[in-house]
Amino acid sequence: MDAIREMRKYSNSDHVHLTSEMKGNVKLFRAQRNFYITGFAIFLAFVIRRLVTMIIIQHELEVKAQEIIKKAEDTVQMAKTTVLANTVQESEDMAELKQKLELSEILLDEQKIRIKELEDQAAMWQQKYKEISKSTGGQGDD
Secondary structure: HHHHHHHHHHHHHOOOOHHHHHHHHHHHHHHHHHHHHHHHHHHHHHHHHHHHHHHHHHHHHHHHHHHHHHEEEEEEHHHHHHHHHHHHHHHHHHHHHHHHHHHEEEEEEEEHHHHHHHHHHHHHHHHHHHHHHHHOOOOOOO
């Protein structure tokens, strides 16, 4: 404010005397110089304030990004361990199911053999029945 007051004071100088005019011009120059320096300092203060604000925001964003990356890495690691655990569990279940299937197939084969034996016995008894009924002359339970 002082620079503006000095500029106004010395800008309207009369051409009275050469030395007093020179002194007035020097004082006007100094007042203008101080005014421009002050203006530039205020401008730089705003620029520096904005830069500091932007640096703080950037730092906060970097911290948030690192947290997000860490959470993502933890999630990926947890997913991998879960998948591996499920794979191990599934392979154990698969082995157990294969054993049960093999046991069932063995039992099925045994039952097929037993059915075949029973069919053979039934055919044999039927043939014996026919032979006996022929030998007795058909005097059965008719």
